[in-house]
Amino acid sequence: MNSHIKAVDINNVWKFFNLGGTVLVEGKHGDDIDVMPASWSMPIDYNKLGVVLDSTHYTRKLIEKEGYFLLALPTVKIVKELMYLGSNSKNDVDDKVEQSGLKFFNIEGCDFPLPEGCVAWAVCKVLKEPHNEKTYDLFIGEVVAGYADDRIFNDKGEPTFETAGEELSILPNFGGAYFYSLGKRVSVPGY
Numbered sequence: 001m002n003s004h005i006k007a008v009d010i011n012n013v014w015k016f017f018n019l020g021g022t023v024l025v026e027g028k029h030g031d032d033i034d035v036m037p038a039s040w041s042m043p044i045d046y047n048k049l050g051v052v053l054d055s056t057h058y059t060r061k062l063i064e065k066e067g068y069f070l071l072a073l074p075t076v077k078i079v080k081e082l083m084y085l086g087s088n089s090k091n092d093v094d095d096k097v098e099q100s101g102l103k104f105f106n107i108e109g110c111d112f113p114l115p116e117g118c119v120a121w122a123v124c125k126v127l128k129e130p131h132n133e134k135t136y137d138l139f140i141g142e143v144v145a146g147y148a149d150d151r152i153f154n155d156k157g158e159p160t161f162e163t164a165g166e167e168l169s170i171l172p173n174f175g176g177a178y179f180y181s182l183g184k185r186v187s188v189p190g191y
């Protein structure tokens, strides 16, 4: 395992997913694993994250069976893999994840393999809200474990993208393959 990846305080995890970046959503049931990108994800409390998962997606079916999902925060490094995962469904392509080229690593105590090329990961337990899931495709997860790359996030969960280099930038998305990498930090005098 990469020595930069550290378990983090669950109550800091929302900061990683408050950056407007695309996320990777991982579902798993037994040996069956699927990963898809999602632009529509957001923190909704210190220890809760929301994500929109269309009812046709294979990843969602695994999450519904398992009751857990993993969110990861991908970087510029894996934008090609991300676009493959978001343009192909495991409903049609059985070995979609292998074909994408996405690599994984394992961390002790975590059942989900963590995608490489990301800078933060959160294991979430689905808080069942059938109305939201059916009507808005909105899934809410309680964070039960969080991990982050200490080259990007310090102990308080504060990022340092300005010194990390473009490859480690997350990926704000404006539809399809329209991404940005992060620019400079804006400091506000007096705050």
Ligand SMILES: Cc1cc2nc3c(=O)[nH]c(=O)nc-3n(C[C@H](O)[C@H](O)[C@H](O)COP(=O)(O)O)c2cc1C
Binding pocket: 022, 034, 035, 036, 037, 038, 039, 040, 041, 052, 053, 054, 056, 057, 058, 059, 060, 082, 083, 085, 086, 087, 088, 089, 090, 091, 096, 173, 175, 176, 177
């Ligand atoms: C950049 C990007 C962002 C996406 N955001 C979402 C999203 O927020 N919610 C969603 O349901 N699908 C989203 N998609 C579409 C799914 O990722 C895509 O349909 C994927 O192939 C589903 O795979 P699966 O059926 O194997 O789960 C996005 C796709 C891309 C490329």
